[in-house]
Amino acid sequence: MMRALTWHGTHDVRVDTVPDPEIINPRDAILKVTSTAICGSDLHLYDGVIPGVLPGDVLGHEFMGEVVETGKDSTLEKGQRVVVPFTISCGGCFHCKIQQYSACENSNPAEKQDMSATLYGHPMSALFGYSHMTGGYSGGQAEYVRVPFSDVGPVVIPDHLEDDQVLFLSDILPTGWMGAENAEIQSDDTVAVWGCGPVGLFAIQSAIVMGASKVIAIDHFPHRLDLAKQLGAEVINFETTDVREALMEMSGGIGVDAVIDAVGMEAHGFAIDNMLDIVKQTVGMGADRAAALKQAILAVRPGGNVSIPGVYGGMTDKFPLGALMEKGLKVKTGQTHVQRYTKPLLDKIEDGTLDTTFLISHRLPLEDAARGYKCFREEQDSWTKVVLKPGMAQEAAS
Protein backbone atom coordinates (compact mmCIF):
# COMPACT_ATOMS: atom_id res chain seq x y z
CA MET A 1 0.00 0.00 0.00
CA MET A 2 1.11 3.59 -0.59
CA ARG A 3 0.09 7.15 0.18
CA ALA A 4 -1.42 9.22 -2.63
CA LEU A 5 -3.31 12.47 -3.15
CA THR A 6 -6.83 11.54 -4.24
CA TRP A 7 -9.77 13.59 -5.53
CA HIS A 8 -13.10 13.34 -3.73
CA GLY A 9 -15.04 16.31 -5.06
CA THR A 10 -14.84 20.05 -5.64
CA HIS A 11 -12.27 21.52 -3.20
CA ASP A 12 -11.94 18.11 -1.53
CA VAL A 13 -8.63 16.32 -2.04
CA ARG A 14 -7.09 14.00 0.54
CA VAL A 15 -3.95 11.96 1.07
CA ASP A 16 -5.24 8.38 1.27
CA THR A 17 -3.70 4.92 1.53
CA VAL A 18 -4.26 3.11 -1.78
CA PRO A 19 -2.86 -0.06 -3.41
CA ASP A 20 0.61 0.19 -4.99
CA PRO A 21 0.83 0.24 -8.77
CA GLU A 22 2.02 -2.86 -10.66
CA ILE A 23 3.68 -3.50 -14.01
CA ILE A 24 0.85 -4.39 -16.38
CA ASN A 25 2.10 -3.95 -19.94
CA PRO A 26 5.57 -4.90 -21.25
CA ARG A 27 6.69 -1.31 -21.81
CA ASP A 28 5.69 -0.11 -18.30
CA ALA A 29 7.98 1.04 -15.51
CA ILE A 30 7.23 1.81 -11.87
CA LEU A 31 8.76 4.93 -10.30
CA LYS A 32 9.34 5.79 -6.67
CA VAL A 33 8.36 9.46 -6.80
CA THR A 34 10.94 11.87 -5.34
CA SER A 35 9.38 15.21 -6.37
CA THR A 36 5.96 16.13 -7.74
CA ALA A 37 4.40 19.53 -8.27
CA ILE A 38 0.89 20.92 -8.12
CA CYS A 39 0.07 22.46 -11.50
CA GLY A 40 -2.22 25.38 -12.23
CA SER A 41 -4.26 22.97 -14.33
CA ASP A 42 -4.69 20.74 -11.24
CA LEU A 43 -6.68 23.66 -9.86
CA HIS A 44 -9.20 23.17 -12.70
CA LEU A 45 -9.74 19.64 -11.29
CA TYR A 46 -9.81 21.02 -7.75
CA ASP A 47 -12.44 23.59 -8.80
CA GLY A 48 -14.51 20.84 -10.43
CA VAL A 49 -14.61 22.38 -13.92
CA ILE A 50 -13.11 19.37 -15.74
CA PRO A 51 -15.57 16.54 -16.46
CA GLY A 52 -14.83 12.87 -15.91
CA VAL A 53 -12.98 12.94 -12.58
CA LEU A 54 -14.05 10.19 -10.19
CA PRO A 55 -13.76 10.00 -6.39
CA GLY A 56 -10.54 8.20 -5.49
CA ASP A 57 -8.64 9.24 -8.63
CA VAL A 58 -4.94 9.91 -7.92
CA LEU A 59 -3.97 13.33 -9.31
CA GLY A 60 -0.63 14.75 -10.40
CA HIS A 61 1.02 15.07 -13.80
CA GLU A 62 4.29 16.82 -12.92
CA PHE A 63 6.60 14.30 -11.33
CA MET A 64 9.98 12.60 -11.33
CA GLY A 65 11.53 9.77 -9.44
CA GLU A 66 13.66 6.69 -9.33
CA VAL A 67 12.97 3.64 -11.48
CA VAL A 68 12.21 0.71 -9.15
CA GLU A 69 10.67 -1.81 -11.54
CA THR A 70 10.63 -2.32 -15.31
CA GLY A 71 8.50 -4.31 -17.74
CA LYS A 72 10.31 -6.58 -20.19
CA ASP A 73 10.23 -4.04 -23.05
CA SER A 74 11.10 -0.94 -20.99
CA THR A 75 14.43 0.65 -21.92
CA LEU A 76 14.90 2.11 -18.43
CA GLU A 77 17.07 0.57 -15.74
CA LYS A 78 16.40 0.25 -12.04
CA GLY A 79 18.00 3.08 -10.10
CA GLN A 80 17.85 5.65 -12.91
CA ARG A 81 16.43 9.08 -12.07
CA VAL A 82 13.89 10.21 -14.63
CA VAL A 83 11.50 13.09 -15.31
CA VAL A 84 8.23 11.97 -16.90
CA PRO A 85 6.27 14.04 -19.47
CA PHE A 86 2.65 14.64 -18.46
CA THR A 87 1.50 13.54 -21.91
CA ILE A 88 1.47 9.77 -22.41
CA SER A 89 2.66 8.90 -25.91
CA CYS A 90 3.24 5.55 -27.60
CA GLY A 91 5.97 6.65 -30.01
CA GLY A 92 4.63 4.42 -32.79
CA CYS A 93 1.49 6.05 -34.20
CA PHE A 94 1.27 8.60 -37.02
CA HIS A 95 1.13 11.58 -34.64
CA CYS A 96 4.03 10.43 -32.47
CA LYS A 97 6.12 9.84 -35.62
CA ILE A 98 5.63 13.46 -36.68
CA GLN A 99 6.37 14.59 -33.10
CA GLN A 100 2.78 15.62 -32.34
CA TYR A 101 3.07 13.63 -29.15
CA SER A 102 0.08 15.13 -27.35
CA ALA A 103 -2.12 13.79 -30.17
CA CYS A 104 -0.95 10.19 -29.62
CA GLU A 105 -3.64 7.81 -30.90
CA ASN A 106 -2.82 4.82 -28.73
CA SER A 107 -2.35 5.99 -25.13
CA ASN A 108 -5.98 6.65 -24.17
CA PRO A 109 -7.72 3.29 -23.58
CA ALA A 110 -10.28 2.58 -26.34
CA GLU A 111 -13.26 2.56 -24.01
CA LYS A 112 -12.32 5.99 -22.61
CA GLN A 113 -12.02 7.75 -25.96
CA ASP A 114 -15.74 8.29 -26.61
CA MET A 115 -16.25 11.27 -24.31
CA SER A 116 -13.60 13.50 -25.88
CA ALA A 117 -14.38 12.17 -29.35
CA THR A 118 -17.95 13.40 -28.91
CA LEU A 119 -16.85 16.77 -27.48
CA TYR A 120 -13.98 17.51 -29.86
CA GLY A 121 -14.59 15.34 -32.91
CA HIS A 122 -11.46 13.32 -32.11
CA PRO A 123 -10.40 11.52 -28.95
CA MET A 124 -7.77 13.11 -26.73
CA SER A 125 -4.59 11.25 -25.96
CA ALA A 126 -3.84 10.21 -22.41
CA LEU A 127 -2.44 12.41 -19.63
CA PHE A 128 -1.39 11.40 -16.14
CA GLY A 129 -3.86 12.10 -13.34
CA TYR A 130 -6.21 14.25 -15.35
CA SER A 131 -9.74 12.78 -15.49
CA HIS A 132 -11.09 9.75 -17.30
CA MET A 133 -11.56 11.82 -20.43
CA THR A 134 -7.78 11.64 -20.81
CA GLY A 135 -7.53 7.99 -19.86
CA GLY A 136 -8.03 7.84 -16.10
CA TYR A 137 -4.35 7.07 -15.43
CA SER A 138 -3.26 7.40 -11.79
CA GLY A 139 -1.08 10.46 -11.34
CA GLY A 140 2.26 11.15 -9.71
CA GLN A 141 1.21 12.90 -6.50
CA ALA A 142 1.87 9.59 -4.81
CA GLU A 143 4.72 7.51 -3.46
CA TYR A 144 4.72 5.28 -6.56
CA VAL A 145 3.40 5.61 -10.08
CA ARG A 146 3.00 3.30 -13.08
CA VAL A 147 4.51 4.84 -16.23
CA PRO A 148 3.25 3.32 -19.51
CA PHE A 149 5.44 3.50 -22.66
CA SER A 150 8.44 4.12 -20.41
CA ASP A 151 10.74 3.69 -23.43
CA VAL A 152 9.31 6.85 -25.03
CA GLY A 153 8.54 9.53 -22.44
CA PRO A 154 10.88 9.56 -19.44
CA VAL A 155 14.14 11.49 -19.74
CA VAL A 156 17.12 10.25 -17.70
CA ILE A 157 18.65 12.92 -15.45
CA PRO A 158 22.40 13.11 -14.76
CA ASP A 159 23.34 12.82 -11.07
CA HIS A 160 24.76 16.32 -10.71
CA LEU A 161 21.37 17.97 -11.34
CA GLU A 162 18.99 18.36 -8.38
CA ASP A 163 15.28 17.47 -8.59
CA ASP A 164 14.31 21.13 -8.25
CA GLN A 165 16.39 22.04 -11.33
CA VAL A 166 14.73 19.55 -13.67
CA LEU A 167 11.27 18.68 -12.29
CA PHE A 168 9.55 21.26 -14.49
CA LEU A 169 10.66 19.46 -17.66
CA SER A 170 7.57 17.33 -16.99
CA ASP A 171 5.15 20.04 -18.06
CA ILE A 172 5.39 23.76 -17.34
CA LEU A 173 8.84 24.48 -18.80
CA PRO A 174 8.12 22.78 -22.16
CA THR A 175 4.62 24.30 -22.04
CA GLY A 176 6.00 27.82 -21.57
CA TRP A 177 8.65 27.14 -24.22
CA MET A 178 6.11 25.83 -26.77
CA GLY A 179 3.89 28.80 -25.91
CA ALA A 180 6.73 31.11 -26.95
CA GLU A 181 7.64 28.99 -29.97
CA ASN A 182 4.01 29.12 -31.15
CA ALA A 183 4.21 32.92 -31.03
CA GLU A 184 6.85 32.62 -33.82
CA ILE A 185 8.97 35.38 -32.30
CA GLN A 186 11.26 37.42 -34.56
CA SER A 187 14.15 39.43 -33.12
CA ASP A 188 12.44 42.85 -33.27
CA ASP A 189 9.16 41.60 -31.85
CA THR A 190 7.24 42.88 -28.87
CA VAL A 191 5.42 40.02 -27.17
CA ALA A 192 2.65 40.30 -24.56
CA VAL A 193 2.03 37.47 -22.10
CA TRP A 194 -1.25 37.22 -20.14
CA GLY A 195 -0.82 35.46 -16.81
CA CYS A 196 2.36 35.35 -14.69
CA GLY A 197 1.72 31.94 -13.23
CA PRO A 198 4.37 29.26 -13.82
CA VAL A 199 3.61 28.76 -17.54
CA GLY A 200 3.43 32.50 -18.17
CA LEU A 201 6.75 33.11 -16.40
CA PHE A 202 8.43 30.32 -18.36
CA ALA A 203 6.92 31.68 -21.59
CA ILE A 204 8.44 35.09 -20.71
CA GLN A 205 11.82 33.47 -20.02
CA SER A 206 11.60 31.49 -23.26
CA ALA A 207 10.56 34.52 -25.35
CA ILE A 208 13.62 36.39 -24.08
CA VAL A 209 15.91 33.42 -24.88
CA MET A 210 14.33 33.34 -28.36
CA GLY A 211 15.33 36.96 -28.89
CA ALA A 212 12.18 39.04 -28.43
CA SER A 213 13.12 42.72 -28.19
CA LYS A 214 10.48 43.38 -25.56
CA VAL A 215 8.23 41.16 -23.43
CA ILE A 216 5.25 42.68 -21.62
CA ALA A 217 3.67 40.68 -18.79
CA ILE A 218 0.06 41.16 -17.65
CA ASP A 219 -1.29 40.04 -14.27
CA HIS A 220 -2.73 41.55 -11.08
CA PHE A 221 -0.71 39.77 -8.38
CA PRO A 222 2.17 42.07 -7.30
CA HIS A 223 4.58 39.23 -6.42
CA ARG A 224 4.02 37.49 -9.74
CA LEU A 225 4.54 40.77 -11.60
CA ASP A 226 7.80 41.19 -9.63
CA LEU A 227 8.98 37.76 -10.76
CA ALA A 228 8.18 38.70 -14.37
CA LYS A 229 10.17 41.90 -13.95
CA GLN A 230 13.14 39.97 -12.55
CA LEU A 231 13.10 37.81 -15.68
CA GLY A 232 13.39 40.96 -17.81
CA ALA A 233 9.76 41.72 -18.72
CA GLU A 234 7.95 45.05 -18.53
CA VAL A 235 4.72 44.63 -16.58
CA ILE A 236 1.10 45.80 -16.65
CA ASN A 237 -1.31 45.41 -13.74
CA PHE A 238 -4.70 44.88 -15.37
CA GLU A 239 -6.56 46.06 -12.29
CA THR A 240 -5.10 49.53 -12.43
CA THR A 241 -4.25 50.00 -16.10
CA ASP A 242 -6.20 49.85 -19.37
CA VAL A 243 -4.35 46.93 -20.92
CA ARG A 244 -5.12 47.54 -24.58
CA GLU A 245 -4.35 51.24 -24.36
CA ALA A 246 -1.08 50.49 -22.55
CA LEU A 247 -0.03 47.82 -25.04
CA MET A 248 -0.68 50.19 -27.97
CA GLU A 249 1.46 52.87 -26.34
CA MET A 250 4.23 50.47 -25.27
CA SER A 251 4.47 49.19 -28.85
CA GLY A 252 4.62 52.65 -30.44
CA GLY A 253 1.02 52.62 -31.63
CA ILE A 254 1.47 49.46 -33.69
CA GLY A 255 0.11 46.82 -31.33
CA VAL A 256 2.13 43.89 -30.07
CA ASP A 257 3.45 41.43 -32.65
CA ALA A 258 2.48 38.33 -30.71
CA VAL A 259 0.26 37.51 -27.75
CA ILE A 260 0.46 34.53 -25.41
CA ASP A 261 -2.56 33.50 -23.32
CA ALA A 262 -1.09 31.66 -20.33
CA VAL A 263 -4.30 32.02 -18.32
CA GLY A 264 -6.88 29.69 -19.80
CA MET A 265 -10.41 28.81 -18.85
CA GLU A 266 -10.65 30.27 -15.35
CA ALA A 267 -9.57 33.83 -16.14
CA HIS A 268 -9.94 36.51 -13.47
CA GLY A 269 -11.14 39.90 -14.56
CA PHE A 270 -14.01 42.27 -14.26
CA ALA A 271 -15.38 42.57 -17.78
CA ILE A 272 -19.15 42.08 -17.83
CA ASP A 273 -19.04 39.06 -20.12
CA ASN A 274 -16.43 37.40 -17.89
CA MET A 275 -18.69 37.78 -14.88
CA LEU A 276 -21.50 36.22 -16.89
CA ASP A 277 -19.19 33.35 -17.89
CA ILE A 278 -18.27 32.77 -14.23
CA VAL A 279 -21.95 32.41 -13.36
CA LYS A 280 -22.53 29.98 -16.23
CA GLN A 281 -19.43 27.93 -15.38
CA THR A 282 -20.53 27.77 -11.73
CA VAL A 283 -24.00 26.51 -12.52
CA GLY A 284 -22.61 23.97 -14.96
CA MET A 285 -23.62 25.66 -18.19
CA GLY A 286 -20.09 25.07 -19.24
CA ALA A 287 -18.91 28.33 -20.86
CA ASP A 288 -15.15 28.74 -20.52
CA ARG A 289 -14.09 32.09 -19.10
CA ALA A 290 -11.82 33.44 -21.77
CA ALA A 291 -11.33 37.08 -20.76
CA ALA A 292 -7.56 37.00 -21.31
CA LEU A 293 -7.82 35.46 -24.77
CA LYS A 294 -10.52 37.90 -25.89
CA GLN A 295 -8.40 40.82 -24.75
CA ALA A 296 -5.28 39.37 -26.39
CA ILE A 297 -7.02 39.02 -29.76
CA LEU A 298 -8.04 42.69 -29.66
CA ALA A 299 -4.54 43.80 -28.60
CA VAL A 300 -2.38 41.97 -31.16
CA ARG A 301 -1.43 43.84 -34.33
CA PRO A 302 -2.94 42.85 -37.70
CA GLY A 303 -1.13 39.82 -39.09
CA GLY A 304 0.20 38.98 -35.63
CA ASN A 305 0.43 35.66 -33.83
CA VAL A 306 -1.83 34.32 -31.09
CA SER A 307 -0.41 31.51 -28.97
CA ILE A 308 -2.61 29.75 -26.42
CA PRO A 309 -0.80 27.51 -23.91
CA GLY A 310 -3.60 28.19 -21.36
CA VAL A 311 -6.03 25.29 -20.95
CA TYR A 312 -9.58 25.39 -22.31
CA GLY A 313 -12.06 22.53 -22.20
CA GLY A 314 -15.39 23.62 -23.56
CA MET A 315 -17.08 26.48 -25.39
CA THR A 316 -16.93 30.21 -24.90
CA ASP A 317 -19.42 32.98 -25.62
CA LYS A 318 -18.84 36.23 -27.53
CA PHE A 319 -15.58 35.14 -29.07
CA PRO A 320 -14.10 37.96 -31.23
CA LEU A 321 -14.09 35.89 -34.40
CA GLY A 322 -14.41 39.00 -36.55
CA ALA A 323 -11.21 40.48 -35.13
CA LEU A 324 -9.43 37.19 -35.72
CA MET A 325 -10.43 37.13 -39.38
CA GLU A 326 -10.34 40.82 -40.26
CA LYS A 327 -6.89 41.28 -38.70
CA GLY A 328 -5.58 38.11 -40.34
CA LEU A 329 -4.27 36.55 -37.13
CA LYS A 330 -2.49 33.23 -36.86
CA VAL A 331 -3.52 31.04 -33.91
CA LYS A 332 -1.45 28.19 -32.50
CA THR A 333 -2.38 26.17 -29.44
CA GLY A 334 -2.59 22.67 -28.00
CA GLN A 335 -1.46 20.43 -25.20
CA THR A 336 2.33 20.45 -25.16
CA HIS A 337 4.27 17.94 -27.25
CA VAL A 338 6.49 17.47 -24.21
CA GLN A 339 8.68 14.69 -25.62
CA ARG A 340 9.78 17.07 -28.40
CA TYR A 341 11.33 19.47 -25.87
CA THR A 342 12.64 17.47 -22.89
CA LYS A 343 16.16 16.79 -24.20
CA PRO A 344 16.89 20.23 -25.74
CA LEU A 345 15.56 21.95 -22.62
CA LEU A 346 17.54 19.64 -20.32
CA ASP A 347 20.62 20.83 -22.24
CA LYS A 348 19.63 24.46 -21.66
CA ILE A 349 19.27 23.78 -17.92
CA GLU A 350 22.66 22.06 -17.84
CA ASP A 351 24.46 24.91 -19.65
CA GLY A 352 22.79 27.52 -17.45
CA THR A 353 20.63 29.20 -20.15
CA LEU A 354 17.49 28.36 -18.17
CA ASP A 355 17.06 28.29 -14.39
CA THR A 356 13.64 27.33 -13.16
CA THR A 357 14.26 26.97 -9.44
CA PHE A 358 13.32 30.64 -8.77
CA LEU A 359 9.68 29.65 -9.21
CA ILE A 360 9.41 27.27 -6.24
CA SER A 361 7.87 29.06 -3.27
CA HIS A 362 6.96 26.04 -1.15
CA ARG A 363 8.30 22.52 -0.61
CA LEU A 364 5.93 20.27 1.34
CA PRO A 365 5.79 16.62 2.32
CA LEU A 366 3.21 14.63 0.31
CA GLU A 367 1.14 14.35 3.49
CA ASP A 368 0.54 18.13 3.31
CA ALA A 369 -0.72 18.01 -0.28
CA ALA A 370 -4.31 19.02 0.55
CA ARG A 371 -3.04 22.18 2.26
CA GLY A 372 -0.81 22.77 -0.75
CA TYR A 373 -3.86 22.76 -3.07
CA LYS A 374 -5.81 25.10 -0.81
CA CYS A 375 -3.02 27.65 -0.46
CA PHE A 376 -1.93 27.46 -4.11
CA ARG A 377 -5.50 28.34 -5.05
CA GLU A 378 -6.26 30.94 -2.39
CA GLU A 379 -2.91 32.66 -1.99
CA GLN A 380 -1.83 32.85 -5.60
CA ASP A 381 0.38 35.87 -5.02
CA SER A 382 2.79 34.22 -2.60
CA TRP A 383 2.30 30.52 -3.40
CA THR A 384 3.79 30.59 -6.89
CA LYS A 385 4.68 26.91 -7.05
CA VAL A 386 4.29 23.99 -4.66
CA VAL A 387 6.59 20.98 -4.88
CA LEU A 388 5.58 17.89 -2.91
CA LYS A 389 8.33 15.59 -1.65
CA PRO A 390 7.00 12.14 -0.72
CA GLY A 391 10.24 11.38 1.16
CA MET A 392 10.29 14.58 3.20
CA ALA A 393 9.69 14.55 6.95
CA GLN A 394 6.71 16.73 7.86
CA GLU A 395 8.70 19.12 10.07
CA ALA A 396 11.24 19.82 7.30
CA ALA A 397 8.78 21.74 5.08
CA SER A 398 10.08 25.02 3.67
Added chain:
Amino acid sequence: MASNRQIGIAGSVAAAGVALGAAAFGVFLSRRHKGGEDDAPKFTRRSNHGDHTLVGRSVTIRKPASELYQHWRDFENLPEFMENVERITKQGGPKDRAVWIIKAPGGSTVELRTEITEEVENERIAWRSIEGSDIETTGEVTFTDAPGDRGTRVTLIIEYKAPGGALGRAIAKAFLREPEVQARHDLKRFKMLMETGEIATSARRKSETREAKQQENA
Protein backbone atom coordinates in the same frame (compact mmCIF):
# COMPACT_ATOMS: atom_id res chain seq x y z
CA MET B 1 -73.18 21.24 -51.89
CA ALA B 2 -70.81 24.06 -52.61
CA SER B 3 -68.86 23.33 -49.52
CA ASN B 4 -68.61 19.65 -50.47
CA ARG B 5 -67.25 20.60 -53.85
CA GLN B 6 -64.66 22.76 -52.17
CA ILE B 7 -63.62 19.91 -49.94
CA GLY B 8 -63.51 17.74 -53.02
CA ILE B 9 -61.15 20.11 -54.79
CA ALA B 10 -59.04 20.70 -51.74
CA GLY B 11 -58.95 16.96 -51.14
CA SER B 12 -57.76 16.12 -54.60
CA VAL B 13 -55.12 18.88 -54.46
CA ALA B 14 -53.91 17.46 -51.17
CA ALA B 15 -53.93 13.91 -52.56
CA ALA B 16 -51.95 15.05 -55.58
CA GLY B 17 -49.52 16.75 -53.24
CA VAL B 18 -49.04 13.57 -51.24
CA ALA B 19 -48.58 11.56 -54.42
CA LEU B 20 -46.00 14.02 -55.74
CA GLY B 21 -44.27 13.96 -52.40
CA ALA B 22 -44.20 10.17 -52.39
CA ALA B 23 -42.82 10.09 -55.91
CA ALA B 24 -40.13 12.59 -54.96
CA PHE B 25 -39.26 10.57 -51.86
CA GLY B 26 -39.07 7.42 -53.94
CA VAL B 27 -36.64 9.06 -56.35
CA PHE B 28 -34.66 10.38 -53.41
CA LEU B 29 -34.45 6.95 -51.78
CA SER B 30 -33.45 5.11 -54.94
CA ARG B 31 -30.79 7.74 -55.65
CA ARG B 32 -29.37 7.25 -52.19
CA HIS B 33 -29.34 3.49 -52.51
CA LYS B 34 -27.79 3.59 -55.94
CA GLY B 35 -24.93 5.42 -54.33
CA GLY B 36 -24.42 7.73 -57.33
CA GLU B 37 -24.63 10.82 -55.18
CA ASP B 38 -21.29 10.92 -53.40
CA ASP B 39 -18.16 8.89 -52.78
CA ALA B 40 -18.74 8.11 -49.09
CA PRO B 41 -18.92 4.47 -48.01
CA LYS B 42 -22.43 3.03 -47.89
CA PHE B 43 -22.29 2.47 -44.13
CA THR B 44 -21.99 6.21 -43.48
CA ARG B 45 -25.41 6.95 -45.01
CA ARG B 46 -28.27 8.10 -42.88
CA SER B 47 -30.44 5.32 -44.24
CA ASN B 48 -32.44 2.49 -42.85
CA HIS B 49 -31.43 -1.02 -43.76
CA GLY B 50 -34.66 -2.64 -42.53
CA ASP B 51 -34.18 -5.19 -39.76
CA HIS B 52 -30.54 -5.55 -40.79
CA THR B 53 -28.00 -3.26 -39.24
CA LEU B 54 -24.92 -2.24 -41.15
CA VAL B 55 -21.89 -1.22 -39.12
CA GLY B 56 -18.61 -0.04 -40.57
CA ARG B 57 -15.47 1.59 -39.31
CA SER B 58 -11.96 2.35 -40.57
CA VAL B 59 -8.64 2.91 -38.84
CA THR B 60 -5.23 3.58 -40.29
CA ILE B 61 -2.43 1.51 -38.81
CA ARG B 62 1.26 2.23 -39.37
CA LYS B 63 2.12 -1.34 -40.39
CA PRO B 64 2.24 -3.15 -43.74
CA ALA B 65 -1.00 -4.79 -44.92
CA SER B 66 0.61 -8.24 -44.93
CA GLU B 67 1.41 -8.09 -41.21
CA LEU B 68 -2.10 -6.94 -40.29
CA TYR B 69 -3.73 -9.48 -42.60
CA GLN B 70 -1.70 -12.35 -41.14
CA HIS B 71 -2.66 -11.42 -37.60
CA TRP B 72 -6.35 -11.10 -38.40
CA ARG B 73 -6.47 -14.23 -40.57
CA ASP B 74 -5.67 -16.36 -37.52
CA PHE B 75 -9.13 -15.98 -35.96
CA GLU B 76 -7.91 -17.28 -32.61
CA ASN B 77 -6.01 -13.96 -32.25
CA LEU B 78 -9.20 -11.89 -32.40
CA PRO B 79 -10.43 -12.22 -28.79
CA GLU B 80 -7.29 -10.41 -27.57
CA PHE B 81 -8.68 -7.13 -28.92
CA MET B 82 -12.38 -7.93 -29.43
CA GLU B 83 -13.88 -7.19 -26.06
CA ASN B 84 -17.11 -9.16 -26.32
CA VAL B 85 -15.61 -12.26 -27.95
CA GLU B 86 -14.70 -14.75 -25.26
CA ARG B 87 -12.94 -17.22 -27.54
CA ILE B 88 -12.85 -18.48 -31.09
CA THR B 89 -12.25 -22.13 -31.90
CA LYS B 90 -11.14 -23.14 -35.39
CA GLN B 91 -13.03 -26.08 -36.89
CA GLY B 92 -11.05 -26.31 -40.13
CA GLY B 93 -12.48 -27.60 -43.39
CA PRO B 94 -12.22 -25.99 -46.82
CA LYS B 95 -13.99 -22.82 -45.70
CA ASP B 96 -12.21 -22.54 -42.38
CA ARG B 97 -15.25 -22.86 -40.18
CA ALA B 98 -15.00 -21.39 -36.71
CA VAL B 99 -17.11 -21.14 -33.56
CA TRP B 100 -17.16 -17.76 -31.79
CA ILE B 101 -18.36 -17.57 -28.18
CA ILE B 102 -19.75 -14.05 -27.76
CA LYS B 103 -20.83 -12.40 -24.55
CA ALA B 104 -24.47 -11.39 -24.40
CA PRO B 105 -26.40 -9.25 -21.92
CA GLY B 106 -27.04 -10.74 -18.51
CA GLY B 107 -23.86 -12.82 -18.33
CA SER B 108 -25.01 -15.32 -20.96
CA THR B 109 -23.22 -16.16 -24.19
CA VAL B 110 -24.30 -16.69 -27.77
CA GLU B 111 -22.61 -18.85 -30.36
CA LEU B 112 -21.65 -17.57 -33.76
CA ARG B 113 -20.69 -20.19 -36.35
CA THR B 114 -18.91 -18.83 -39.39
CA GLU B 115 -17.27 -19.80 -42.60
CA ILE B 116 -14.96 -17.79 -44.85
CA THR B 117 -16.74 -16.70 -48.01
CA GLU B 118 -13.88 -14.91 -49.71
CA GLU B 119 -10.27 -14.10 -49.08
CA VAL B 120 -7.64 -12.24 -51.05
CA GLU B 121 -4.24 -12.48 -49.44
CA ASN B 122 -3.16 -9.23 -47.75
CA GLU B 123 -6.33 -7.48 -48.98
CA ARG B 124 -9.62 -8.90 -47.80
CA ILE B 125 -11.24 -11.52 -45.55
CA ALA B 126 -15.02 -12.05 -45.65
CA TRP B 127 -17.16 -14.38 -43.57
CA ARG B 128 -20.78 -15.23 -42.92
CA SER B 129 -22.78 -17.07 -40.31
CA ILE B 130 -23.87 -20.59 -41.09
CA GLU B 131 -26.53 -23.00 -39.86
CA GLY B 132 -26.58 -23.54 -36.13
CA SER B 133 -25.48 -19.97 -35.42
CA ASP B 134 -27.41 -17.86 -32.89
CA ILE B 135 -26.76 -14.67 -34.89
CA GLU B 136 -27.35 -13.99 -38.57
CA THR B 137 -24.41 -11.95 -39.79
CA THR B 138 -21.89 -11.29 -42.51
CA GLY B 139 -18.62 -9.47 -42.07
CA GLU B 140 -15.54 -8.39 -43.92
CA VAL B 141 -12.27 -6.71 -43.19
CA THR B 142 -10.23 -5.04 -45.92
CA PHE B 143 -6.63 -3.88 -45.90
CA THR B 144 -5.69 -1.06 -48.31
CA ASP B 145 -2.38 0.76 -48.56
CA ALA B 146 -2.60 4.28 -47.11
CA PRO B 147 -0.75 7.13 -48.89
CA GLY B 148 3.01 7.40 -48.44
CA ASP B 149 4.34 5.80 -45.26
CA ARG B 150 1.07 6.10 -43.36
CA GLY B 151 0.59 2.36 -43.30
CA THR B 152 -2.63 0.51 -44.02
CA ARG B 153 -6.27 1.49 -43.97
CA VAL B 154 -8.25 -1.24 -42.22
CA THR B 155 -12.02 -1.25 -42.73
CA LEU B 156 -14.34 -3.56 -40.83
CA ILE B 157 -17.92 -3.93 -42.08
CA ILE B 158 -20.46 -6.04 -40.25
CA GLU B 159 -24.07 -6.60 -41.24
CA TYR B 160 -26.26 -8.35 -38.73
CA LYS B 161 -29.82 -9.10 -37.84
CA ALA B 162 -30.17 -8.09 -34.23
CA PRO B 163 -31.39 -10.80 -31.86
CA GLY B 164 -34.94 -9.89 -30.84
CA GLY B 165 -35.05 -6.93 -33.26
CA ALA B 166 -35.38 -3.50 -31.71
CA LEU B 167 -35.67 -4.90 -28.21
CA GLY B 168 -32.48 -6.92 -28.64
CA ARG B 169 -30.69 -3.81 -29.83
CA ALA B 170 -31.98 -1.83 -26.87
CA ILE B 171 -30.70 -4.46 -24.47
CA ALA B 172 -27.38 -4.66 -26.27
CA LYS B 173 -27.06 -0.88 -26.07
CA ALA B 174 -27.83 -0.86 -22.35
CA PHE B 175 -24.95 -3.28 -21.81
CA LEU B 176 -22.60 -1.21 -23.95
CA ARG B 177 -22.26 -4.04 -26.38
CA GLU B 178 -23.88 -2.15 -29.19
CA PRO B 179 -22.00 -3.48 -32.22
CA GLU B 180 -21.18 -0.04 -33.58
CA VAL B 181 -19.44 1.01 -30.36
CA GLN B 182 -17.90 -2.43 -30.09
CA ALA B 183 -16.49 -2.33 -33.62
CA ARG B 184 -14.99 1.11 -32.97
CA HIS B 185 -13.33 0.05 -29.72
CA ASP B 186 -12.16 -3.29 -31.12
CA LEU B 187 -10.49 -1.63 -34.11
CA LYS B 188 -8.76 0.89 -31.81
CA ARG B 189 -7.45 -1.99 -29.70
CA PHE B 190 -6.27 -3.81 -32.85
CA LYS B 191 -4.39 -0.64 -33.85
CA MET B 192 -2.82 -0.35 -30.37
CA LEU B 193 -1.73 -3.95 -30.40
CA MET B 194 -0.17 -3.75 -33.86
CA GLU B 195 1.48 -0.32 -33.45
CA THR B 196 2.67 -0.58 -29.85
CA GLY B 197 2.69 -4.30 -29.03
CA GLU B 198 0.23 -3.79 -26.19
CA ILE B 199 -3.29 -2.59 -25.44
CA ALA B 200 -3.46 0.63 -23.43
CA THR B 201 -4.94 0.39 -19.95
CA SER B 202 -5.05 2.91 -17.16
CA ALA B 203 -5.42 0.20 -14.53
CA ARG B 204 -3.02 0.56 -11.60
CA ARG B 205 -3.06 -3.14 -10.79
CA LYS B 206 -3.39 -6.30 -12.86
CA SER B 207 -6.61 -7.18 -11.07
CA GLU B 208 -8.19 -3.98 -12.44
CA THR B 209 -7.51 -4.68 -16.11
CA ARG B 210 -10.15 -5.48 -18.71
CA GLU B 211 -8.73 -8.98 -19.14
CA ALA B 212 -8.85 -9.71 -15.42
CA LYS B 213 -12.44 -8.52 -15.19
CA GLN B 214 -13.32 -10.53 -18.28
CA GLN B 215 -11.95 -13.71 -16.69
CA GLU B 216 -13.80 -12.91 -13.48
CA ASN B 217 -17.09 -12.65 -15.36
CA ALA B 218 -16.49 -15.71 -17.52
